[in-house]
Amino acid sequence: MSEMVNLTINGKKYTAEKGSMVLKVARDHGIRIPTLCDHEGIEPFGACRLCIVEVTHGNRTRIVTSCLYPVEEGLVVQTDSPRIIRNRKMLLDLLLARCSENKVIKELAAEYGLQKPSFREEYWEKHDCIVCGLCVRACEQVVGVSAISLVNRGVSKEPKPPYLEKATACIGCGSCYYVCPTGAVKMEEKNGVRYIYNWNVAFKLKKCAKCGIEWAPEAQLEYIRKKWNLEKGFFDLCPNCR
Numbered sequence: 001m002s003e004m005v006n007l008t009i010n011g012k013k014y015t016a017e018k019g020s021m022v023l024k025v026a027r028d029h030g031i032r033i034p035t036l037c038d039h040e041g042i043e044p045f046g047a048c049r050l051c052i053v054e055v056t057h058g059n060r061t062r063i064v065t066s067c068l069y070p071v072e073e074g075l076v077v078q079t080d081s082p083r084i085i086r087n088r089k090m091l092l093d094l095l096l097a098r099c100s101e102n103k104v105i106k107e108l109a110a111e112y113g114l115q116k117p118s119f120r121e122e123y124w125e126k127h128d129c130i131v132c133g134l135c136v137r138a139c140e141q142v143v144g145v146s147a148i149s150l151v152n153r154g155v156s157k158e159p160k161p162p163y164l165e166k167a168t169a170c171i172g173c174g175s176c177y178y179v180c181p182t183g184a185v186k187m188e189e190k191n192g193v194r195y196i197y198n199w200n201v202a203f204k205l206k207k208c209a210k211c212g213i214e215w216a217p218e219a220q221l222e223y224i225r226k227k228w229n230l231e232k233g234f235f236d237l238c239p240n241c242r
């Protein structure tokens with residue numbers, strides 16, 4: 001049986017499995033901590049820093065990212081202390097300056113009273129990507145393909161296909177699109193083809209032999225078929241017709 005620990009979050013006592021992350025424990029008890037780079041099923045990475053909380057253990061209080069901080073016996077957590085609110089607001093101010101027209105970032109920033117970045121307008125940018133790397137991690141950890149990676153350093157860092165050309169290993173599954181917290185991955189389907197513009201790729205969609213619906217990229221289905229050793233023609237029918 002797993003070991004349990006006692007901790008306090010925002011003045012209330014809880015019991016949690018030792019080693020589980022503060023963010024998960026808080027969420028399991030309905031306590032909201034804002035996040036951008038966290039996704040169920042993908043290893044936490046601590047990129048966005050929005051999930052910061054104050055933790056006190058013994059005499060020591062410090063700020064940590066709750067997605068990466070494991071609970072321990074006697075831990076005291078504050079998710080919305082004045083210090084946390086101040087720091088989160090500063091982080092959102094920076095994100096808003098980078099993504100000044102992004103809907104998700106604007107809404108989050110507004111929650112903290114920021115209608116526009118506090119920086120001079122010449123420093124405002126119009127990116128959608130916050131470089132959290134979720135797309136890269138999903139591709140690597142969930143799909144097992146590693147078709148894209150984070151390239152460059154510092155402010156030039158961004159997710160890109162190899163040699164900034166085309167993600168030749170991409171199977172078109174769209175995991176990167178589905179996990180992106182800010183809608184920075186642009187994917188579209190038209191005329192039987194799925195395009196993922198960020199990685200310069202296009203995939204023919206498989207047509208169901210019965211109902212004719214175009215339901216998934218052929219490359220993705222072939223990847224799954226081979227991986228699971230399924231017979232040829234296994235995916236001729238869509239899930240509804242099978």
Ligand code: FES
Pocket residue numbers: 034035036037038045046047048049050051052065066067068
């Ligand atoms: S959710 Fe913890 S750093 Fe982004």
